[in-house]
Amino acid sequence: MAKNVQMKDVDIYYGKFHAVQGVNLSVPPHAVTAFIGPSGCGKSTVLRTINRMHEVIPGARVEGRVELDGEDIYRPGVDPVEVRRAVGMVFQRPNPFPTMSIRDNVVAGLKLQRVRNKAQLNEVTERSLRGANLWNEVKDRLGKPGGSLSGGQQQRLCIARAIAVQPDVLLMDEPCSALDPISTLAIEDLIGKLKQDYTIVIVTHNMQQAARVSDRTGFFNLPAADKPGRLVELDDTEKIFSNPAEKATEDYISGRFG
Amino acid sequence: MTLVGAASTGSSALIRARLSSWSLAAIAAGAVAVTAVLFAATPMQGRVAFVLVAAVLYVVAQTTVSALVEGRRRAKDRLVTSIVVACSCAAVLPLVAVLGFTIAKGTAVLSGSFLTHTMRGVAEQDANGGIYQAIIGTLEQVGLATLMAVPFGLLVAIYLVEYSSGRLGRFVSFFVDVMTGLPSIVAGLFIFALWILALGQSFSGFAGSMALTVLMLPTVVRSAEEMLKIVPDGLREGSYALGIQKWVTVVRIVLPSALAGIVTGVMLAIARVTGETAPLLVTVFGNPALNFNPFSGAQASLPLFVFSEAGLPNETAVNRAWAAALVLILIVLALNVVARVLARLASVRS
Ligand SMILES: Nc1ncnc2c1ncn2[C@@H]1O[C@H](COP(=O)(O)OP(=O)(O)O)[C@@H](O)[C@H]1O
């Protein structure tokens, strides 16, 4: 069940370092929302607050509200493990588990949560790999190590792994930046298909990619070198790329800086 | 222009004269010949001296010729290469010598009966007798020490890498470092004072394995820690992102990824304590007869056996010591082989 994500006055810190300031945004379900902006402006940081991965880093903390269908995921008593089951994530570098087979990689989330039913696991494996457009390429070698696949296939394996636990939201942090153009195309196709079932937020440093895959685009920027990053504006992708409201966005899009 | 001209005359700036392998062989032969003449003409003698002199002559001649023919840069390169190769040989030499010597001396006595009999009622000059009791003792003591040190050390390493932040972690880490340098006799004396004097227990294999545990622990902790540290954070994050709890991530993702290295480290720790003598002197005590029970009474052990037999003023006893030393080396060697095989198996997937 795709859910919407809302951020209200969110401030994000690494220890004393104020990384991102005053983010207010709304991410609709069944759509792809892209975050763009110069590197170091806090796109990944914002993304990682949506599944409470930010706090994995020692000293890191978040202020403000982050809501999943209206439910604040930072209110006291919320278990970050439960949040992460609802909000899946795909990383910049494909990170299949090296000690596991392709099949075990896909169902790792279920198996490590004690699902033992063979038939169910097999069904989930096939459904997730089909969902990640990988089934036809690997169906004859599900027992092979996950690391034996190509980079692009590994990334799709990680997507299969993420959707196998049926999250509501799927976060992707520059999922194509370590891949060749053909694998990138395969992942972009996949993103278009996945948005039917999930809320997708993707960070990309590639503006063409944002224009190709996303329905909404948010532009992040650093106002000055030692200031925290900010969300400049978030709007329909078409509008951002044709007629942005802010001068900074237009400068960035037209390649005048960044 | 110059390049074309140079190429057409066959002396491009990119091509330098080089010593061919036959000229190097000739230099070597010359060095040996000169050494032979020297040894015949002067009072110099001895095989070791011959090899050393020949080697030095060869290196000097080779470097000089190379400097004349090939230029200074290649000559320096040849000189340094020769020195590095010589040092490598010198480093391996003692190991090979020890091994060769032990095999030569040890095989004289080594036999089926030597491995299956004890020293009970055997006098030092008797040719019979064996090391069955010592093999059993060593296996039991090292086995018990492994059973105690490995889980314990692994948990400490997991704590240090995955959970600790701040003071306690640094404190534990500091003490592990200190323990790494602990002299083994001190570990033995510690168990002797605590277990045997203060608690009034008898000498036993178990007392020895406690001393060995003290010695193994820092090695296991350090090697496991290093291996856990090089597991990429991306794997941990990938696991957390699937909604997997931290401890499950550690047990099912991190540990298996580091397993090959951890197994190797554990095996090296075992190999190291298998040859320990000093801490066993004051805890296990040694015993000519077989004592199967490691929890009560003095036991034998291979290093102790080597130590006591080698000190006897009798040829047969000393030969027994060599044979026991050979068995000890073989056991450690077997452990190393097992470690490699296990590490290979454990890392098959990656
Ligand atoms: N683990 C971390 N510890 C401390 N500071 C960090 C950490 N990760 C990122 N930062 C800082 O936070 C800011 C935002 O980084 P990030 O979100 O990675 O930017 P982006 O993804 O937009 O390139 C940067 O100034 C970066 O140096």
Ligand SMILES: [Mg+2]
């Ligand atoms: Mg980033």
